[in-house]
Amino acid sequence: MEWIGALKVAIKYMEKHLLENINADEVADSVYMSPFYLQKGFKIMTGYSIGEYIRCRRLYMAALDVLADKEKIIELAYKYGYDTPESFTKAFSRFQGVSPKQIKGDAKKIRTFLPLKINVSIKGGNDMDYVVEKMNKMKVIGYERDFSYEAAYQEIPKFWSEFCDSCTNGKDSEDKQKAIEECSIGEFGICIEDDDKQNGFHYMIAGKYNGINVPEGMKLYEIPTLEWAKFKCTGPMPGALQSVNTQIFKEWLPGNPDYEIAAGMNIEWYSKGNSNSFDYESEIWIPVKKK
Known part of the structure; x- marks a missing residue:
């Protein structure tokens, strides 16, 4: 639909x-x-x-x-x-x-709250910087936490801050630090639909799994083979990523003649470097299929 x-x-x-x-x-x-x-x-x-x-x-x-x-x-x-x-x-x-x-x-x-009416003005959705690529299934490893839809924009950045603080200050065990370094944990932030949670979802701070022993407290997840629309973001986190995310739903999806969402997940990709920099690069990956 x-x-x-x-x-x-x-x-x-x-x-x-x-x-x-x-x-x-x-x-x-x-x-x-x-x-x-x-x-x-x-x-x-x-x-x-x-x-x-x-x-x-x-x-x-x-x-x-x-x-x-x-x-x-x-x-x-x-x-x-x-x-x-x-x-x-x-x-x-x-x-x-x-x-x-x-x-x-x-x-x-009385505070009035009438039924919502959805009206959208398309403003350059086709001009967004993205590509559509097929990716084979991929195993990832990392830390997982559950979030509600209501609080996700506020709470997920805190999750990342905890992760970065733990890495920077050497609070992780030796096997966890090895996994973080060898699997580049922190390269991906992955939202995964939870069939058992009506008001929330799983979020992983993850990297590509290379076959090492999985440390206690970390999890594995296999991302299936899918086509992905990959949207480029430029600017400091989390504002740049959240801004493009909003643009996807308000400009790219409405009336899109070619693609629709294919699965209940999305991936955030993060480059290395200063995430507070004005030219920091990241991406949002949305699983899609042809209409």
């Missing part, structure tokens, strides 16, 4: 099932798309994760119900997916800025 069309259908699905116990996997199934890329793209395009969007819509609808004063708080709590009136009131107050009691009789206090 075309990217913008998929987002619109996903929003319609969420609106139709707003009061049901739906999750990101079900939303992704409705548009025949990888949950990883739907959530990643939805966050970039709208500023909200799928979970945040559903929560905000429910709490806005709940505010309208509070204003109508036809149902008790305990009934509204269960209606909008909360286990207790207390948890509902806490979430309601955090979102609206006032308690349900304070909002009764005063519509001006």
Whole structure:
């Protein structure tokens, strides 16, 4: 399904099932798309994760119900997916800025959150610096950590800082340091869809595996044979990479006549050198297939 069309259908699905116990996997199934890329793209395009969007819509609808004063708080709590009136009131107050009691009789206090409408202006997506190449399967080794879609942009740079600090200050064991050096761990940052996690994904700081013993605390992963669209980034990290990532979803994917996403993963490639430099080079690799 075309990217913008998929987002619109996903929003319609969420609106139709707003009061049901739906999750990101079900939303992704409705548009025949990888949950990883739907959530990643939805966050970039709208500023909200799928979970945040559903929560905000429910709490806005709940505010309208509070204003109508036809149902008790305990009934509204269960209606909008909360286990207790207390948890509902806490979430309601955090979102609206006032308690349900304070909002009764005063519509001006309601924070409006209407269904999103996706409109995209294509601005040079075809001019992005990229190539499409086939890569045979590749084994990688490195450190892995789980991240939520909501916090990934803030937390992944911290993961890298911890890794760099550990390498620089010699905090790793001898076998880990050997693996880091021989396998160039840090050359790749790899996002991998997790079938068991609805709101998160695996992220690896990795390098090409050369057959050495895998130190405790490190993991192996095999990337399958795929075609990859490789986008060049120039500038200091993480801003340059995040900027191109946003450009991919807002400019390259919408209306792309040739390619669509092929798998639930992506790879960040990092060159050697000063990552804070204005001319630092990196790349984002997206698995694609011909339409």
